[in-house]
């Protein structure tokens with residue numbers, strides 16, 4: 001799982017160089033597919049999952065998750081969330097990151113920073129003996145403390161031989177509740193954070209979630225193992 005997750009993160013970092021004004025989101029998809037072919041021995045986890053047709057989820061600005069690569073061109077000041085899952089020798093890794101396209105405003109920068117910080121707060125609670133919603137609570141507290149909101153309709157998840165396993169890992173919850181975390185569990189922790197209100201809707205393509213109020217949304221994700229020695233981020237490049 002460390003290899004699967006690490007390679008998934010390497011892909012995200014590889015794609016970062018492609019994120020520029022004028023680039024189409026489909027260019028990112030094509031770059032990803034080409035890289036997979038070149039490297040070999042790994043499979044994009046999302047392509048074909050419940051009929052999703054692409055390797056990447058590329059969500060721009062008010063899009064939260066499950067954005068579809070398209071002819072849309074990125075512009076200066078956009079933010080783009082790239083979510084990528086990988087299958088390697090029977091195991092899955094799942095990662096996401098939001099990139100800025102060129103210079104972005106201070107407020108937008110803050111959204112990205114807080115979402116990433118919330119991810120690490122959540123990860124820090126992924127410890128043997130803690131409760132599941134300790135993770136959720138830590139994420140929520142970090143986000144709401146900065147007056148942003150967490151998306152409720154989509155959640156993190158267990159991961160392993162399947163892309164999505166039990167338990168669900170919401171980004172909101174009550175500290176000290178939920179199942180007890182045990183060494184060996186692996187979780188995809190993934191705060192989805194809106195600058196405005198938390199409500200989302202699904203676009204006409206039937207997949208893409210976007211904020212109802214049109215506010216920007218960011219998404220960061222790591223695949224994390226619970227061990228006897230604390231959380232281990234498996235998705236290090």
Ligand code: MG
Pocket residue numbers: 094095156157188190221
């Ligand atoms: Mg995920």
